[in-house]
Amino acid sequence: MYRKILVPLDGSEVAECALPHMQVVAAGCNVVEILLLRVIGPLPLPGDYIISEGDRKRLESQHRSEAQSYLGRITKQLGESGLDVHADIVEGEAAERIVEYADKQRIDLIVMATHGRSGIGRWALGSVADRVVHHSRVPVLLVRASKDACAA
Numbered sequence: 001m002y003r004k005i006l007v008p009l010d011g012s013e014v015a016e017c018a019l020p021h022m023q024v025v026a027a028g029c030n031v032v033e034i035l036l037l038r039v040i041g042p043l044p045l046p047g048d049y050i051i052s053e054g055d056r057k058r059l060e061s062q063h064r065s066e067a068q069s070y071l072g073r074i075t076k077q078l079g080e081s082g083l084d085v086h087a088d089i090v091e092g093e094a095a096e097r098i099v100e101y102a103d104k105q106r107i108d109l110i111v112m113a114t115h116g117r118s119g120i121g122r123w124a125l126g127s128v129a130d131r132v133v134h135h136s137r138v139p140v141l142l143v144r145a146s147k148d149a150c151a152a
Helices: 018-029 053-080 094-104 119-125 128-135
Strands: 004-008 033-040 085-091 109-114 140-144
Touching: 004 018, 004 094, 018 053, 018 109, 018 140, 033 053, 033 094, 053 085, 085 094, 094 109, 094 128, 109 128, 128 140
Parallel strands: 004 033, 004 109, 033 085, 109 140
Antiparallel strands: none
16 A cells, blocks of 8 residues: 655654654555655744855755764664665755655655644644645655653
């Protein structure tokens, strides 16, 4: 049923709560490939903070390098469990890029954690998971997670 699973990760422990759920689905469905995706956006700079073009490029390169190291660590861990895992980094708005990537890679299932924000926090920040669910053409398995729930 599911042959390719996409797991978007943002670098947080909360996002990683989706990984055990993905592993159970992968084992039960004889999944062929796991794709990990990290979406990186523009660097968040405070208010009217101005930096030179060279500094901006250096910081963006450092940000991408950190994302690659992070995905490399997760890929290695999952690969040791016998899964065929690949990782990719794309730039842009998270929900939009996740949905586009899933379409382009012919993903069968997206497994992702939701940070569990509600009320004003969700309204102010938006919900990447909510937007992915509403725009994805493939099933999305959401894992409601918190740092406390993932600490074990």
